[in-house]
Amino acid sequence: xxxxxxxxxxxxxxKNGLQTDVFPxxxxxxxxxxxxxxxxxxxxxxxxxxxxxxxxxxxxxxxGLEQACETCMYYLVHRRYCELPELDVPVEAEWSCRLWRx
Amino acid sequence: xxxxxxxxGGACSGNTMSxxxxxxxxxxxxxxxxxxxxxxxxxxxMELGDNLKGLLQSCISGATPLDIxxxxxxxxxxxxxxxxxxxxxxxxxxxxxxxLSDVAQFVVALGDCATYGGIPAMAPxxxxxxxxxxxxxxxxxxxxxxxxxxxxxxxxxIPGCPCHPDWVTQILVAVASGRxxxxxxxxxxxxxTFFSSFTQTGCTRNMHFAYKVSATEFGQRKxxxxxxxxxxxxxxxxxCNRILWNRQSSKTRAGxxxxxxxxxxxxxxxxxxxxxxxxxxxxxxxxxxPTGVDKTGYVKLTGAAKAASPQWAEEDMFVV
Ligand code: SF4
Ligand code: SF4
Ligand code: SF4
Numbered sequence: 001x002x003x004x005x006x007x008x009x010x011x012x013x014x015k016n017g018l019q020t021d022v023f024p025x026x027x028x029x030x031x032x033x034x035x036x037x038x039x040x041x042x043x044x045x046x047x048x049x050x051x052x053x054x055x056x057x058x059x060x061x062x063x064g065l066e067q068a069c070e071t072c073m074y075y076l077v078h079r080r081y082c083e084l085p086e087l088d089v090p091v092e093a094e095w096s097c098r099l100w101r102x
Numbered sequence: 103x104x105x106x107x108x109x110x111g112g113a114c115s116g117n118t119m120s121x122x123x124x125x126x127x128x129x130x131x132x133x134x135x136x137x138x139x140x141x142x143x144x145x146x147x148m149e150l151g152d153n154l155k156g157l158l159q160s161c162i163s164g165a166t167p168l169d170i171x172x173x174x175x176x177x178x179x180x181x182x183x184x185x186x187x188x189x190x191x192x193x194x195x196x197x198x199x200x201x202l203s204d205v206a207q208f209v210v211a212l213g214d215c216a217t218y219g220g221i222p223a224m225a226p227x228x229x230x231x232x233x234x235x236x237x238x239x240x241x242x243x244x245x246x247x248x249x250x251x252x253x254x255x256x257x258x259x260i261p262g263c264p265c266h267p268d269w270v271t272q273i274l275v276a277v278a279s280g281r282x283x284x285x286x287x288x289x290x291x292x293x294x295t296f297f298s299s300f301t302q303t304g305c306t307r308n309m310h311f312a313y314k315v316s317a318t319e320f321g322q323r324k325x326x327x328x329x330x331x332x333x334x335x336x337x338x339x340x341x342c343n344r345i346l347w348n349r350q351s352s353k354t355r356a357g358x359x360x361x362x363x364x365x366x367x368x369x370x371x372x373x374x375x376x377x378x379x380x381x382x383x384x385x386x387x388x389x390x391x392p393t394g395v396d397k398t399g400y401v402k403l404t405g406a407a408k409a410a411s412p413q414w415a416e417e418d419m420f421v422v
Contacts (some may be wrong), residue, residue: 074318077416078411079416100386102386
């Protein structure tokens with residue numbers, strides 16, 4: 001499937017009310033490891049990555065920082081893609097997830 | 103002719119192996135072209151037993167002038183301050199170190215263990231190891247804060263795990279050829295000529311650092327290793343990307359993060375388990391920021407840089 005098609009599918013899922021684990025955000029190393037562990041040991045489906053990653057269609061403001069894919073270090077600006085190996089998914093600049101890091 | 107004596111304490115011999123790989127100048131050049139007379143070295147010395155003891159004693163008595171005393175490895179003080187856990191030539195190594203340092207014109211500490219205590223001095227430090235004149239960041243170490251060799255210089259520290267062979271030979275040549283006066287040392291007594299710039303200076307991934315494009319796996323041919331893989335290049339003082347390893351490359355050029363091995367905290371045993379090769383973050387922001395950069399500035403700069411990053415920065419580059 002092309003990036004565009006996967007991105008559209010993800011957007012549909014989120015728009016149609018898919019409940020994702022937006023909180024708690026991955027604030028420290030233990031929380032990061034827990035989420036990464038869940039992702040590594042899941043079925044790898046798009047739906048599961050969106051849920052465990054805590055995806056939203058808008059940036060989440062947390063502890064004074066706006067956490068959008070646009071500023072995340074895993075985001076490829078030109079490809080509009082999340083390169084975190086455990087997520088590995090096309091995204092949009094204004095989306096967000098709880099593994100955001102700058 | 104400058105007489106050089108090299109001993110090893112709590113060490114893995116890594117600095118010896120590194121030294122024997124030196125190219126500019128080589129270990130042989132030191133002898134043939136630069137007038138260094140190697141009195142004894144653990145891998146090269148011919149004397150054994152009483153002959154070696156006699157040689158060490160003749161240095162201490164002054165019968166054999168000792169120009170350069172090189173020490174590799176930590177000074178072991180256990181048990182109970184006796185140093186008996188590291189005996190050499192009939193007595194605790196630490197006693198030789200003290201007496202030889204007192205008579206040498208120059209004392210050179212090689213590698214992290216000799217400079218700061220290194221891996222043996224990690225908590226709980228069972229061997230009561232110290233560096234020659236530092237214990238981690240704390241000035242003093244085994245010889246004490248006031249120690250100065252006969253030349254007037256304190257211990258010259260060449261850290262690294264191991265240190266680069268050319269850092270060693272170039273300093274030895276400077277000392278042996280009477281140019282020690284040109285050496286200026288930083289707060290950790292490291293020669294400034296090597297340790298003023300950062301590992302990042304000259305790294306081929308600097309453009310990716312600037313545009314905030316991250317490598318997410320070892321060996322990738324694009325991306326900077328700071329954001330995800332724990333690279334300490336922006337806060338580590340070393341010339342690893344100016345004086346290349348094997349004259350070819352460096353850790354970061356090859357896609358491996360700098361571990362910060364020339365800094366007193368190495369090996370950073372306060373890192374959380376599993377984070378040696380993972381950038382530690384607090385609320386999504388790196389815990390250790392590049393030297394001199396604050397959190398607000400970092401967040402603003404990286405946001406802007408990311409927005410401006412060109413397409414090529416996201417594609418594979420030849421970075422060896
Ligand atoms: S890790 Fe970063 S780029 Fe990837 S989805 Fe989360 S916020 Fe977006
Ligand atoms: S890889 Fe390391 S040394 Fe190179 S630019 Fe990135 S942070 Fe600096
Ligand atoms: S790149 Fe870093 S860890 Fe590697 S040798 Fe240089 S200072 Fe040490």
